[in-house]
Amino acid sequence: MKSIQLVAFGEPTAATKLVETASPQPSTGQLRVAVEAAPINPSDFLLISGKYGYRPALPSALGAEGVGRVVAVGNGVDASRVGERVLLGFSPVRGTWSEELVIDEKDAVTVDGDGDPTQLAMLGINPATAYALLHDFVDLKPGDWVAQTGANSATGRYVIQLAKQAGLRTLNVVRRPEAAAAIADLGGDAVVVADENLTANLRKALGGERSAALLLDPIGGPVTTKLASIVRDNGTVVSFGGMSGEGTVLGPGELIFRGVSLRGFWLNRWRDYTSPERIAEIYRELAGLSGKGVLATPVEASYGIDDFQAAFAHAAKSERGGKILFRF
Numbered sequence: 223m224k225s226i227q228l229v230a231f232g233e234p235t236a237a238t239k240l241v242e243t244a245s246p247q248p249s250t251g252q253l254r255v256a257v258e259a260a261p262i263n264p265s266d267f268l269l270i271s272g273k274y275g276y277r278p279a280l281p282s283a284l285g286a287e288g289v290g291r292v293v294a295v296g297n298g299v300d301a302s303r304v305g306e307r308v309l310l311g312f313s314p315v316r317g318t319w320s321e322e323l324v325i326d327e328k329d330a331v332t333v334d335g336d337g338d339p340t341q342l343a344m345l346g347i348n349p350a351t352a353y354a355l356l357h358d359f360v361d362l363k364p365g366d367w368v369a370q371t372g373a374n375s376a377t378g379r380y381v382i383q384l385a386k387q388a389g390l391r392t393l394n395v396v397r398r399p400e401a402a403a404a405i406a407d408l409g410g411d412a413v414v415v416a417d418e419n420l421t422a423n424l425r426k427a428l429g430g431e432r433s434a435a436l437l438l439d440p441i442g443g444p445v446t447t448k449l450a451s452i453v454r455d456n457g458t459v460v461s462f463g464g465m466s467g468e469g470t471v472l473g474p475g476e477l478i479f480r481g482v483s484l485r486g487f488w489l490n491r492w493r494d495y496t497s498p499e500r501i502a503e504i505y506r507e508l509a510g511l512s513g514k515g516v517l518a519t520p521v522e523a524s525y526g527i528d529d530f531q532a533a534f535a536h537a538a539k540s541e542r543g544g545k546i547l548f549r550f
């Protein structure tokens with residue numbers, strides 16, 4: 223079977239290689255899964271570059287989420303599970319950029335066999351992140367405003383979709399005018415382009431009020447610093463990514479005089495401090511919403527594993543129209 227391995231830290235094209243090995247054999251309590259689809263996320267590139275929250279020992283398997291079918295079971299696992307479709311990424315997993323992988327039975331969450339595999343493959347990371355960002359920092363009430371940078375990202379889109387479910391209003395900042403219409407169509411209550419009129423347009427969008435209870439930030443840099451001016455006194459800013467290459471900085475007016483807090487979020491840590499029962503319940507809810515089409519994000523292209531270099535180049539491209547996935 224073919225898989226992509228990380229052999230050094232650096233640029234994706236130089237740091238990875240396609241390897242061919244025998245199919246992995248499931249031990250007691252394990253299942254072998256044939257992967258159907260697995261996305262490429264910004265965090266994969268961070269891991270490959272060596273700048274992520276941990277560095278795996280090399281060589282290392284790659285790919286942190288996906289969906290697949292059970293093709294073999296080890297001792298102690300009911301053979302009737304063969305054929306089930308399971309979510310990969312419900313608990314930390316590495317190795318979904320692979321034709322097959324072995325997982326523990328406790329991590330094999332069954333999902334809709336008829337659902338769209340590309341959407342199911344993206345359930346493990348970004349929807350759970352959006353859910354935790356909306357539920358675990360501020361006690362939000364229906365009608366509250368949640369502001370976000372990076373609104374056109376997959377995570378930003380899931381934030382809008384989940385916020386709608388909870389009766390929250392979203393103020394969405396995008397970097398490109400052409401993304402603004404798409405985010406408004408998706409149900410973003412206010413959409414503002416991060417251009418030279420950002421501050422004036424933010425005021426206009428909220429009627430001059432500092433009314434966002436929560437600001438979610440995967441981008442960082444000066445846009446976030448400006449956006450923090452519309453967070454209410456004692457409100458919260460959560461940094462969970464740095465797509466601009468800069469950190470999240472709040473001015474003294476926000477931090478000192480208005481009591482705005484700056485917090486951080488990492489899904490890997492969230493999985494450590496959140497009970498397995500709550501995590502399972504959240505993923506069941508997210509899978510249900512995905513099945514109904516309430517949770518979805520656009521896919522720009524899919525690649526076979528042999529074309530992994532082209533897939534990486536496409537995923538690293540700026541201004542994509544959606545996610546890039548491997549299909550097997």
Ligand SMILES: NC(=O)c1ccc[n+]([C@@H]2O[C@H](COP(=O)([O-])OP(=O)(O)OC[C@H]3O[C@@H](n4cnc5c(N)ncnc54)[C@H](OP(=O)(O)O)[C@@H]3O)[C@@H](O)[C@H]2O)c1
Pocket residue numbers: 263264265347348351372373374375376377378396397398401440441462463464465466467487488489490540541542544545
């Ligand atoms: N901390 C966690 O646990 C966690 C979990 C999930 C995601 N994240 C982070 O959330 C972020 C988004 O992830 P995703 O998978 O949702 O992303 P994605 O769908 O791949 O989209 C990437 C987004 O980044 C924007 N972007 C790229 N370069 C930028 C730049 N230089 N300045 C401003 N915006 C830029 C793009 O803007 P355009 O739409 O204009 O192209 C796009 O909206 C990433 O930083 C990721 O690491 C963190």
